[in-house]
Amino acid sequence: MAIDGLIILDASGRPVIQSGYTSFPPAYPLLLIDTLNNELSKASRTDSVDPVIYVPPGIGDFSGGSACCHVEMGELRLIASVSGDADPLIAFAFLQAFSEILHDYFGTVSTATLKDNFDVVYQLLEETLDSSGYPLTTSPNALRDIVLPPSLLSKLLASLPAPTSSGPNRPGASGASNAPSGAFASPIPWRKLGVRHNHNEILFDVAEELRAIVGRNGTTLTSNAYGKIEANAKLTGMPDLLLSFSNPNVLTECAFHPCVRLQRWMREKTLSFVPPDGKFVLMEYQYALPHAALAGNVPVPLALKPNITVGEFGGNFTVTFSSKTNRIMENVRIELYLGESATGAQCTISSAGSGVGSVGGIEGSWTFEPQRRLLRWEIPIMHSSGSWVLRGSWTSKAKIPRPAHAFQIHFEVPSYSFSSLKVDQVRLSGETYKIYKGVRAAGSGSIEWRW
Structure with missing residues (x-):
């Protein structure tokens, strides 16, 4: 067994794109969607839902149960279901490949983009996943010869002459059917023939x-x-x-x-x-x-010294962040989940050893996301000798708050490996x-x- 099919959901959990589940009862894709939406509604954070969700049997001819594999792609969520004896990693590899294909074709992928290009998306789905659920052509370079990108397709259709009544043997009949297909004419599947560039x-x-x-x-x-x-x-x-x-x-x-x-x-x-x-x-x-x-x-190029006290209906914290590398770090992001019942936070930022508070500048800025109950500290540029302190407190509706016992730190180091x-x-x-x-x-x- 391979992949049953592909479903793309919008931000509200409704299907936008769905492949044909010809070997399954009509209610099968609805069961997958409802199972995933139920798990998302019960989770405090969308990223805390397991990437593989078991879907129990019990509808129509579907009797074996399946695995619902899903990934986020911006505001969208891609689902690939797997039933029978199959490796879910195949589904995730296909989802990653199909996501890259959509970005290659459309740039920014959103619900509006998919709705404006239904024909192209379904053509891509037909070429990348066969009726048995096995991946086919997933190279964007090869797909562009089979499925024309939207802009090129529009130009081509606009340049076509009006249809005539010429028969197959009349001078106006097209001879394109006798020409070799450009998508399969090359002996190398990932590179087409006749490529030309002004600058190599x-x-x-x-x-x-x-x-x-x-x-x-x-x-x-x-x-x-x-x-x-x-x-x-x-x-x-x-x-x-x-x-x-x-x-x-x-x-x-x-x-x-x-x-x-x-x-x-x-x-x-x-x-x-x-x-x-x-x-x-x-x-x-x-x-x-x-x-x-x-x-x-591998050496970690930074240091974090958190001091967090959890009390009733909230807590206090002091977080010291410093660099341990001689290179400049950019787009530093430090996040802490404050618990499901968190309602707000108040913070000040200062350099290490200084009591001067700040809400922005080179030391960064902090924000609290009410929907995700997340405290985020962002530092756009962190110099090699930099060291900053975030002090503050948060409030919670729960008498005993339960914040995450780990910070998530993300950073970038340009021109470095x-x-x-x-x-x-x-x-x-x-x-x-x-x-x-x-x-x-x-x-x-x-x-x-x-x-």
Whole structure:
């Protein structure tokens, strides 16, 4: 068994897009939607709902039960149901791929976007998921030859001449049916024939994310860095590239785009490939720490010292945040869930050792979200020597409040990679022109800091 079908819900939980569940009774997709909406309504936070929800049997011919796999995509929620003996990871991989396809076609994906492009979305669904529930073409580069993007489709339809009464053997009859399909004419499925660009260039973005959990005593319990190399190729013809790293030993648990020749990587630790045209993810990996370092102990570049007192109908807190790196961190976001009954908060921000309060500026700003019961502290730029303190209190309708016992910290470090991965060179064969190569790095972090 594979994926039963796909459903896209709007912000209010109503279906916007739904694939055909031909092998199931008509009430089956409604049962999936009601089960998910019930779980969301009972949860205090939408992100606290399990990504896989069991749907019990009991309607019509549906007798085995199923798994409702769901992910958020902005204001929308994508559902892929799985029944029988199937791996839910297949469903999540398909949901991720379909989400990337929608963003590639429409840019910003919303309920209005889907409603304005029903025909394109359903065509994409037909090409990406067959009637048996198995994923088909999920490469945006190949799909663009099969399903025309909205803007190109509109231009093409506007340029078509008015239909005539010419028969199949008359001079006005079209001979397009005898021409080979552009989507399948190329011997390489991810790259079409006849690609032309005025400027031949390929750009690589090395994006790495640190994920860590820090205990209440400040000791790092676990930390790992995961990365991916995103490429944007604008190359003429059929280029064959060879990319080599100066330190490939920092890469482990690698996953590659289908264009990469795996035997060459296993033998030489170099990437040999014919790239798709446009944007694609060349590879994903995990940072392999040196043998001298402890396993799973990537250094955490910040420090948090929380002092929280929970009393009746509220509590008080003092949170000190400081940087432990010589680089500038950007878009720092520190969040604390104050409990289901939280009603409000009052805070002041100051530099460490200073009693001067502030509500904004270089030290950031704080907000309380009543719907999510979330206290958020945002710092746009954190210098290497920076250290700031957030003091305040919160109120609650419950006599004994139950805030989360962990802060969620997110940050970005521009032009930095935790693994220090370096691209040595990119060589071109198969074409005679010279290419421009560009490489840049970006680091980010997601840390759970317990108190």
